[in-house]
Amino acid sequence: MKLMLATFFTAVTLPCVADLPITQDELVRRTQELYDALVPAHQAPWKKYFADDCIFADEKGRLFDKPKLIADIKSLPTGYSGTIKIENAQSRIIGNTAILSYDADETETIFGQNLKARYHITDTWLERNGNWQIIASQAHRYYEDPAVGKGDPKKFAAYIGTYELASGQTRSVITEGDKLLVERNGKKEQLLPETSEIFFRKGVEG
Template identity: 25%
Template sequence: MRHLLLFCLALVFTPPVFAAGTTTDAELLSIDASWNDLRLKSDVAALQRLIADDWLLTHSDGRTQDKADYLGELRTRSRTNQGIDNEDVVLRRYGDTAVVTGTSVQSGISNGKPWHGRFRFTRVWVLREDRWQMVASHSSRVAE
């Protein structure tokens, strides 16, 4: 009985080390796709949870933005996405880290000017405190 009690206590106080294995590839790709949906809606509150505090975005022109700056643009609507279509999306998993790559055709308005482009993207996701968060995103413009 004593061993059973110790075993039960160990189960209760042991952190969930298998959480990364419980998320299917389809679920993780759905989380990644939500990044686009939330940007189209300019849903700053939901993006606040999806993006890690140490997140870094590298734009196709080499400019970088941190979380606060990017969400500030969305909050003030100085940047809006109007269309995002992804193709050739590939997921690679490395334990508590996942890398998603693909091609994206996007359009929007930034500082009053419309833009459109085809990009290759790489996004890095890390499992932290039982939820996946994006820690990095990079895009490179593809010649049209």
């Protein structure tokens, strides 16, 4: 009987966890774990889930290897906090390669004021020796107008003036009623408050 059992288990290859393909749910779970670790500057998940030979390209086009990526994970300044949540995830999993593409919705809180941004990120996971890690990651930022904050028209007078951005490049900041505007070559655009001291033009990034 012992001989028969030994023969049976030798002949049959039982599946192990490492042989099973990773799932989209598991990829999303691991990725969310990475983002949840950013605010407390917890580097362990990033060391665990990024391959030693990875390439990471952020939304500004900067390239990082793993040491630079890990070194960039630092505690937020006092008064800052935030969250990043994964949305609209899609994946393709073939053999030992998995691609996860998703939106990352970021809410950053700066001294009580919320700022929002959205990114689209594509991660390539590679399984080596039963271990799934990110070998490449690339992000880009969706441009969306920030939520309009609350400005104080009584303070707008402090911004009035002509500003030279470069030689021959000037902008004038003026007020009309309770609106703050920027004027160039006779064209006026309203400056909308993102915070009490940060303004933007509708549909214009930067």
